[in-house]
Amino acid sequence: MNIIRDIGSLKTAGRRVCVAIGFFDGVHIGHQQIIRQTVTNAHQHETIALVVTFDRHPNATVAPKHVPPLIYSLPQKLRAIESLGADSLLLLHFDQAFSEQPASVFIRKLAHGLGQVQSLCVGANFLFGHKRAGNVDLLKQLGDELKFAVNAIASVALNGKAVSSTRIREAIQTGRLDAASQMLGRAYSLSGTIVRGDALGQQLGFPTANLDATGLALPPTGVYAVHATIPGQTYRAVVNIGYRPTLQHPAPPLRVEAHLLDFKGDLLGSELEVTFVEKLREEKQFASLAKLRDQISQDILEAQKRFQ
16 A cells, blocks of 8 residues: 555546545444445546545644544554555645645645545545534535545444444443454554563563553553564563552553563564453552562463463
8 A cells, every 4th residue: 555645646647536534543344334435436447546544633633632542553553444455545644734724625625636536435424624614515515516426434333333433442441352343343452662661571581562552542451461463473472551559659650561472582663563362360569579570470371371
């Protein structure tokens, strides 16, 4: 999939373009319907399948105090979109100037920049443009004028309720990871960059990779058996999400620490994606670091059983 950051970078060679637009956090089964319809349209009309999305949640610009925790990091989202067969992805920078564009201006600029739009797919409740004034009705009016079809894809229901990023966040944060996976259409995973820690795991004999999960929705604190993927390789692993109460830090930060089994090497700066298998236990305080070390050994043995 070709990733571009401005409309002029898309080389159409005179071909028309089928477009899907959305923030697509989690790329859940509802989002997949929108993107797959776009890919289907492109195959049918021998056009380019283009996904248009944004580099940050719109609220990060227009309502910073109300930015929801994200389901996926940006690289994770882009991989999920690529897996659905899109030819290209336009990643737009959502800043203040962009947020102030009237809805019709955004679509006209997009259509003009792409040359000729064959179809445009969005969710049925899609809102866009300055103060979210644009909707599907406006898209259809512009489609009649600019000669493109509009596909407004209805929400997908699961257990009688519409699947949404909000529902998935709630499922993750309450530990209902199977429910989150069902709505995502794939096993729930958490992805981030490995940052430098304090080497406590190394001191205990169980070195850990510290995952930067800033801004992401997280499962409840505890110890989990997971599969940990670095570029090109997947390992069995144990992840601790929590505040490390044994250290009795006066204001402990929330940490996500992964111990990869049968791995030796330096992961600092690498992206790590952990796919959750099962929760092993709650986080708890131990009387000493020696007791904590013994418990980690038991956690690893318990995790191995989950993989057999």
